[in-house]
Amino acid sequence: MTQASDYENLLRVCRSRKSCRSFSARPVARECLDKIVELAATSPYASGSKAWELEVITDREKITALAGAVRRRCTELGNNADPDFRKEFLEYSRSFTAFETAPAVLIPAFKDRRTISLALPGRGLESFERDNSVKSISCVSMLALLAAESLGLAACYMTGPLLAAGEIAKIAGLRQGREPGALIPIGYKG
Ligand SMILES: Cc1cc2nc3c(=O)[nH]c(=O)nc-3n(C[C@H](O)[C@H](O)[C@H](O)COP(=O)(O)O)c2cc1C
Numbered sequence: 025m026t027q028a029s030d031y032e033n034l035l036r037v038c039r040s041r042k043s044c045r046s047f048s049a050r051p052v053a054r055e056c057l058d059k060i061v062e063l064a065a066t067s068p069y070a071s072g073s074k075a076w077e078l079e080v081i082t083d084r085e086k087i088t089a090l091a092g093a094v095r096r097r098c099t100e101l102g103n104n105a106d107p108d109f110r111k112e113f114l115e116y117s118r119s120f121t122a123f124e125t126a127p128a129v130l131i132p133a134f135k136d137r138r139t140i141s142l143a144l145p146g147r148g149l150e151s152f153e154r155d156n157s158v159k160s161i162s163c164v165s166m167l168a169l170l171a172a173e174s175l176g177l178a179a180c181y182m183t184g185p186l187l188a189a190g191e192i193a194k195i196a197g198l199r200q201g202r203e204p205g206a207l208i209p210i211g212y213k214g
Contacts, residue, residue: 032055071137076132098117123208131196182207183204
């Protein structure tokens, strides 16, 4: 019997990963969540500076509160939208709260770190630096998705909920200056 190469194993994990938007109530073992965090921590990061955390939320009340905040924000945006777009937006934005049924939600949180733009002011480098932080946290998120898949867990990468980023940061209790980069529900397919 030939042993599958690292590449083949990784390809299998990548190919089997699919976004999940409906979860069973079965809880995820803490050990699995710790393993996801451990693997995501190997991510590359701009400037080699690990100005990020992966918050793990398993408190049902907090998850419900997160979904409530996203729903309120989407309703507010939808109600203020052009009537032609309102129905379409409200329907589409339903996928922004699909994390609600998951037993665990990961929040990769980043710091919008400013160094070059402070040293070289007035050159419009702020968005370059912010983009670097956002790209970095996206690498972390991708690894978390693959880690979940490798453990037989379902997940979904969600940035739609970030329409309520400020409220998410408050409810999740993110550290001062941290912003949510995505919401990643983790669990078993429902
Ligand atoms: C930047 C980004 C944001 C996303 N945001 C959401 C989201 O808010 N809600 C959602 O249900 N899926 C979201 N997705 C998941 C995509 O819809 C999904 O990856 C895509 O349809 C491909 O399906 P697959 O992941 O099953 O291969 C997002 C994906 C990306 C890359």
